[in-house]
Amino acid sequence: MANAALARERLAALVGADGGWGYQPGQAMHLEPTCLALLALAADSTRYASLIERGRAALAANRVADGTYRLQRGRPQAVWATAPVLFTEHALSPVACAPGSPLAATADRLLAIESRVLQVADDEMTDMKIDIDLTIRGWPWAESNFAWVEPTSWACLALRAVGRGEHPRVKEGLKLLVDRAFDTGGANYGNRVVLGKSTEPIPGPTSLMLLAMQGEKDQPRVDAALGYLRVTAAKSTDLEHLAWAKLALSAHDSDAATREFLPDLAERLGGALSEEIHRTDGLGAGPIRLALAALALESRNPFKLATGEPVASATGVSPSQETPVAHATGSPGFLDRMKSKFRGWMIDRVGRIKPLPEFSAVHIARAESYDAPLADILAKQFEHFRQFVPLAGKRVVLKPNLVEYRQAKVINTDPRVIDAVIQLCKKEGAAEIVVAEGPGHWRNVQFLVKECGLGAVLEKHGVRFVDLNHDEPVKVANLGRLTGLEYLYLSRTVVDAEVFISLPKLKTHHWAGVTLSLKNLFGTLPGICYGWPKNELHWRGIPNSIVDIACTRGPNLAIVDAITGMEGDGPLHGTAKHVGALVMGVDPVAVDATGSRLMGIPPERIPTLMMAAAMRVGRLAEAEIPQLGESIAALAQKFELPPLIERELLPIPKQAAS
Numbered sequence: 001m002a003n004a005a006l007a008r009e010r011l012a013a014l015v016g017a018d019g020g021w022g023y024q025p026g027q028a029m030h031l032e033p034t035c036l037a038l039l040a041l042a043a044d045s046t047r048y049a050s051l052i053e054r055g056r057a058a059l060a061a062n063r064v065a066d067g068t069y070r071l072q073r074g075r076p077q078a079v080w081a082t083a084p085v086l087f088t089e090h091a092l093s094p095v096a097c098a099p100g101s102p103l104a105a106t107a108d109r110l111l112a113i114e115s116r117v118l119q120v121a122d123d124e125m126t127d128m129k130i131d132i133d134l135t136i137r138g139w140p141w142a143e144s145n146f147a148w149v150e151p152t153s154w155a156c157l158a159l160r161a162v163g164r165g166e167h168p169r170v171k172e173g174l175k176l177l178v179d180r181a182f183d184t185g186g187a188n189y190g191n192r193v194v195l196g197k198s199t200e201p202i203p204g205p206t207s208l209m210l211l212a213m214q215g216e217k218d219q220p221r222v223d224a225a226l227g228y229l230r231v232t233a234a235k236s237t238d239l240e241h242l243a244w245a246k247l248a249l250s251a252h253d254s255d256a257a258t259r260e261f262l263p264d265l266a267e268r269l270g271g272a273l274s275e276e277i278h279r280t281d282g283l284g285a286g287p288i289r290l291a292l293a294a295l296a297l298e299s300r301n302p303f304k305l306a307t308g309e310p311v312a313s314a315t316g317v318s319p320s321q322e323t324p325v326a327h328a329t330g331s332p333g334f335l336d337r338m339k340s341k342f343r344g345w346m347i348d349r350v351g352r353i354k355p356l357p358e359f360s361a362v363h364i365a366r367a368e369s370y371d372a373p374l375a376d377i378l379a380k381q382f383e384h385f386r387q388f389v390p391l392a393g394k395r396v397v398l399k400p401n402l403v404e405y406r407q408a409k410v411i412n413t414d415p416r417v418i419d420a421v422i423q424l425c426k427k428e429g430a431a432e433i434v435v436a437e438g439p440g441h442w443r444n445v446q447f448l449v450k451e452c453g454l455g456a457v458l459e460k461h462g463v464r465f466v467d468l469n470h471d472e473p474v475k476v477a478n479l480g481r482l483t484g485l486e487y488l489y490l491s492r493t494v495v496d497a498e499v500f501i502s503l504p505k506l507k508t509h510h511w512a513g514v515t516l517s518l519k520n521l522f523g524t525l526p527g528i529c530y531g532w533p534k535n536e537l538h539w540r541g542i543p544n545s546i547v548d549i550a551c552t553r554g555p556n557l558a559i560v561d562a563i564t565g566m567e568g569d570g571p572l573h574g575t576a577k578h579v580g581a582l583v584m585g586v587d588p589v590a591v592d593a594t595g596s597r598l599m600g601i602p603p604e605r606i607p608t609l610m611m612a613a614a615m616r617v618g619r620l621a622e623a624e625i626p627q628l629g630e631s632i633a634a635l636a637q638k639f640e641l642p643p644l645i646e647r648e649l650l651p652i653p654k655q656a657a658s
Helices: 004-013 031-044 049-060 082-092 102-112 122-128 149-161 168-180 203-212 220-235 239-250 256-276 287-297 334-352 374-382 415-427 445-451 454-461 519-524 535-539 542-553 588-598 607-614
Strands: 362-366 395-400 432-437 464-467 473-477 487-491 499-503 505-509 513-515 557-567 575-585 627-629
Touching: 004 031, 004 287, 031 049, 031 082, 031 287, 049 082, 082 102, 082 149, 102 149, 149 168, 149 203, 168 203, 203 220, 203 239, 220 239, 220 256, 239 256, 239 287, 239 445, 256 287, 362 374, 362 588, 374 415, 374 575, 395 415, 395 519, 415 432, 415 454, 415 499, 415 557, 432 454, 445 454, 445 464, 454 464, 473 542, 487 542, 499 519, 513 519, 513 588, 519 542, 535 542, 542 607, 557 588, 575 588, 588 607
Parallel strands: 362 627, 395 432, 395 499, 432 464, 499 557, 505 557
Antiparallel strands: 362 575, 473 487, 505 513, 557 575
16 A cells, blocks of 8 residues: 655656646646645655755745745736745744744735625625625635635644734634534535525535644534544545545544544555556646645644644755745836736727637537437537538647536536547547646546546546646736736646637526536636636626636637536536537537527527627627527427526517517
8 A cells, every 4th residue: 555655755756847846747836736745755854855955945936025925927916825835934944934034024924915805784695695704804815806715724824833823814814714614514615605505515625724723622613624524534535635634634633533533544545545646647646646645644744733833843954045036016017007008909909800700500419318329429510610620630628517526416517428529539530639627616626527427538538637727827818808807827738729629518507697618618717826716707707707718718619518408506506407419619609609599598698698799709699600400499498597697697688578
């Protein structure tokens, strides 16, 4: 069975030329995986002393003039990694955080970072059906955003470790964590209830919350979270979930039930590591999972706070002598503002003359069940589109819709449809096929891929999976500008795709009205830049965000899984609705308008589609969309709309009403 020493050895072999670790093997360094790798290697500091020094220098190179840590090539507003770096540097050498030191300044700056808050009246809260206190300040993923469990947990843990635990900001952060936790146990990234529907806890954020809450007495939600982790870990086979659970539970081992469970948990963790350590398909133990496994399998837990005091040094390695590199983060100067206005003016002028898609026909094919010959059906459909989007010799990226896994729920693009699309790409002679997704609800996407059945499909075809949330971010000019963002940070995998195919599920959506090929683009923006659940894109306007992405990097082909859709309170809580169709087209607006009509929802009521049509992403009017294959009328169903959706939709068009 694999052990901590083997995990460290494998982890050390993945160090990059820049001295740090990325989220994936071969990726340039990122702050979070480098922090976890350094903490793991510190357990054998003599053997890995040189790697630790290089890793700390790599962290220092991303120190900003204000004391925070932000990836040089990442989104400047993504300040959340400051807390993991502070914790790591202190654990490696407490003297590095001495008063007057650069890291003491980092702690001061971290204390000054505040989340947005909302002052909402009780009747508004009732109307919104939210049961958390939106006035409590915590820490955001990105500056000027709302607080979430994971960045708040890291901030509280790091500040407590360096002796700032009595600061009012830390006390308020701990209060936020308790407020966000479930009475029944656990936490997710921030909301217990969305529009009156209960969400579910997740092991990762629950574990980080518990690490931050060490020593907090008389907190029933903390006790319930410990119970949730024990029950979940006893059934889990996922390496990341097991490692986080082991770290959290061993930091709360004062009760007999937890102490008795830890040896069994360690055995399960070692078995999961043995299974993953040799995989090379993007679903094996990469740097993060190796580091967490090594940390969790050690007898000493570097995250454990000693009676509320700062943690002891994890190694005798001296502080890095590298000079931090300062990066400007102040307000843009006059010249920068003028350049921004000029770019905006140019984008607006270009947008007005942007050509519509060359071909807006949409093909609807009958597919009565997932056992139908889906690959053959897709091949016949594709004959109509091959000349517009040839696959031969191309690097093809398939973007399914994966949100959460709930047994017996039709939430995600069915793996059998993805299987059939992979077969189509192979038959057409694609040079490379990659399946990629960046869910907003689940950070541990490897767990989601395996649980939903997609992992078996990837293994069958030898196709690699890429986690877009942790992919290399690429700064590109925002060609939509509806969000007010001058730039978007997209994933490298999507930007570099020669053919990008959106593979959504036909569903209603409680905020967007419908979720189809355009809404599916949310998953192309890395969570490391925008956080989880990518809430910033929500409050900037879901339609605005979707259309900005579509204008900047939309799909070349859309294929909708409309065999079994979801009606009602989608995208998670609705009910299955059989339609028996696959929908294909190269114009995403036309495809989504057709999907809406299949659901009996006038596309003119969907803000995203109306805005996308206005921005010339594609055609919306039914008369301008040649219908191939089956008619809409032959397969259309009347889908139940989500509750409260009327306030999000546009008025019923007179033509549709008549």
